[in-house]
Amino acid sequence: MATTMRLGLRGARQPILRQNLRFTQRRTYATAETIAEPATESGFTKFYNSPVGPKTVHFWAPIMKWGVVLAGASDFLRPASQLSLSQNMALMATGSIWTRWCFVIKPRNLFLASVNFLLFCVGAAQTTRVLMYQQSLKGDSMGAEIEKSAKEGVxxxxxxxKHPGKVVESVEKTK
Known part of the structure; x- marks a missing residue:
């Protein structure tokens, strides 16, 4: 068989298949009606039909993620002794990683980026609360801790x- 029919993408280039599969291009001409159509769309229609509008997962994923942000924010009412450090650090890390990712993916989803940024903020605030609580259990205030570390540095x-020779000896021993 000298004339074998190829299948796949190369087969779509053959004129016979192009006619059968209707790969012919349709030519459209701009008219006054088609040019004026986008200008008459309302703001809601533009949003509804946008690549990150309510017809896509790019809209509904951030809506659902607001639940995580609100749950983290509701923990502001709880005492710091009842908060989990690892959980809040995970919220902070997740928020920062996904905020960066929202600027990499196409279409760029600023709504999702804002949710993730606020998730990072909530996680950072709660992590700070837990760390300050743990520091207060040690008996030192933040000011006392800073003074203590400064005195050690001095x-x-x-x-x-006073003894520069000891420093030189310790450096030579590590080599």
Whole structure:
């Protein structure tokens, strides 16, 4: 068989298949009606038909994710002793990772980016609350902790100034 019919994408280029499968191009001409049509669309119609409108998952995923943000925000009413550090750090990490991802994907979904950014903010605020609570259990306030670390730093600097030979010996030992 000298004339074999090819299937697949190369077969669509053959004139016989193009006619049978209706791959012919339709030519459209701009008229005054088609040019004026997009200008008469209302804002809601543009939003409804947009690539991130309510007809797509790009709209409904952020709507559902608001539940996670609101659940995290409702924890502001709970005492810090009842909050989970790992859970709130996970919220913070998830929010930051997916906020970045929302600017990479096409179509760029700013609505989803805003939800993820607020998820990061809620997670960061709750994580800060838990860490401050844990710090208060140790008996030191934040100011006292800063003073303590500053004094340790000053003591290390004074030791280096008084005994520079010890620093050189410790560096040579690590090599």
């Amino acid at each position: 003591n290390e600097i004074v030791d280096v100034i």
